Amino acid sequence: MENESDSGKQEAEATVRKSADGRYVDLSKDILTIHGITSLTEEQMIDLFGKLRLRYSLTPQCNIWCTFCSNEGSNYTSKTLKSADTNLVIKLSEMLLNNTPLKSIDFSGGEPTLHPDFVKGEFRIVEWTKTYPKIRFSLHSNAIELNPNLVDRIKSNFSRIGASINSVIFDTWNKMTNFHGIYPEKAQRKKFDRMMENLEYIANQNIGHKVFMKSVVMRGFNDSEEELSAFLDACAKYNFHPKFLQFDPQYASQKPLQVGRKELFSKLERLGCEFPEDVPKHNDPNTYIPGVNFEFSGAQTGLHSIFGCGDKATCLSCYDFLCMFVKPSEDGRGLYLKPCSVLDTKIDLTRAIERDNTTQLLGLFKLSREYLMLAPGMGAQDWHKEKKYES
Numbered sequence: 001m002e003n004e005s006d007s008g009k010q011e012a013e014a015t016v017r018k019s020a021d022g023r024y025v026d027l028s029k030d031i032l033t034i035h036g037i038t039s040l041t042e043e044q045m046i047d048l049f050g051k052l053r054l055r056y057s058l059t060p061q062c063n064i065w066c067t068f069c070s071n072e073g074s075n076y077t078s079k080t081l082k083s084a085d086t087n088l089v090i091k092l093s094e095m096l097l098n099n100t101p102l103k104s105i106d107f108s109g110g111e112p113t114l115h116p117d118f119v120k121g122e123f124r125i126v127e128w129t130k131t132y133p134k135i136r137f138s139l140h141s142n143a144i145e146l147n148p149n150l151v152d153r154i155k156s157n158f159s160r161i162g163a164s165i166n167s168v169i170f171d172t173w174n175k176m177t178n179f180h181g182i183y184p185e186k187a188q189r190k191k192f193d194r195m196m197e198n199l200e201y202i203a204n205q206n207i208g209h210k211v212f213m214k215s216v217v218m219r220g221f222n223d224s225e226e227e228l229s230a231f232l233d234a235c236a237k238y239n240f241h242p243k244f245l246q247f248d249p250q251y252a253s254q255k256p257l258q259v260g261r262k263e264l265f266s267k268l269e270r271l272g273c274e275f276p277e278d279v280p281k282h283n284d285p286n287t288y289i290p291g292v293n294f295e296f297s298g299a300q301t302g303l304h305s306i307f308g309c310g311d312k313a314t315c316l317s318c319y320d321f322l323c324m325f326v327k328p329s330e331d332g333r334g335l336y337l338k339p340c341s342v343l344d345t346k347i348d349l350t351r352a353i354e355r356d357n358t359t360q361l362l363g364l365f366k367l368s369r370e371y372l373m374l375a376p377g378m379g380a381q382d383w384h385k386e387k388k389y390e391s
């Protein structure tokens, strides 16, 4: 019988691509784009649906402002715009699940728990997910509103719960989530305490194999051995997966804040983490190995991941790996696909969903992947965010 640590290992490996013999593979070596191909057959697109994740930004709104926030590729001004229409989210999901081999759907934000469906306590989206028991659903939250009521609703059928914590030390957490000091410290303290209470509750549900406690590692913020040690110890205490993400500079001037694999992995090894011998410990822009696993005693299998936008190998490979990002239109009445993270290209899906036109809908998804096959962001040094938010 499978135990919790086996299922935890499987879950940590679920988003990591490996060869049949279990070795890490450079995704840029086995792709159509290196042969100059920039279009897909219908069959190739259907195959892609079987391996890509559909990722909804349910709302651009958030209750904190992280220094590293990419806002899922949109500009910061959009943080105050409307949330996604619940009916459209459900209908689009059903059209894809019923007509393609899609297996994974992620709900993210902004902060997804601020979507009116959650705030009003209707939970239509969460209840709807229960009608597709074979699909992998994931929720990615900053855990401030990941409260017992919500956790109880998702703990059985969701495959993954991502909790973006970044630090278990209040002063560091506050420094990282209070960009430009926009929130009073007292309000931040309440949010932090709520987040920690929620983690305690989740830890008592015996679902640690599904929970990824996430940290975007930034130089001078949370990259010290003291910080990393406290984070790893908390993951072990709660029996969660530690997940470290490489910081993606939103502005070229933030590049020095990035901590590369070699430096981070050395620190993690000194703290007791163990990496398989074939784990890449470099940041070569000509290879793309986005996710690797590691072990830390007492915690579930860990994960380190890199986005790598702008690097040659990443841009050539991303049509075959990157999530299909779906976001609400400005007025919240429609949904669009955002193929490239750093460019503001939008492909409107609203009419195809409303008219129940699956053929056109699938054509728009194919178009978005073919756009990515052109590697539109290759060489980009930043994410084209508004200058006024640069710091």
Ligand code: SF4
Pocket: 062, 063, 064, 065, 066, 068, 069, 070, 071, 109, 110, 111, 141, 142, 164
């Ligand atoms: S929790 Fe997520 S959406 Fe909110 S500010 Fe932080 S990174 Fe951005």
Ligand code: SF4
Pocket: 308, 309, 310, 311, 314, 315, 316, 318, 319, 322, 339, 340, 341, 342, 343, 372, 375, 376, 377, 378, 380
């Ligand atoms: S093409 Fe765009 S989304 Fe893809 S890796 Fe490059 S910058 Fe990122």
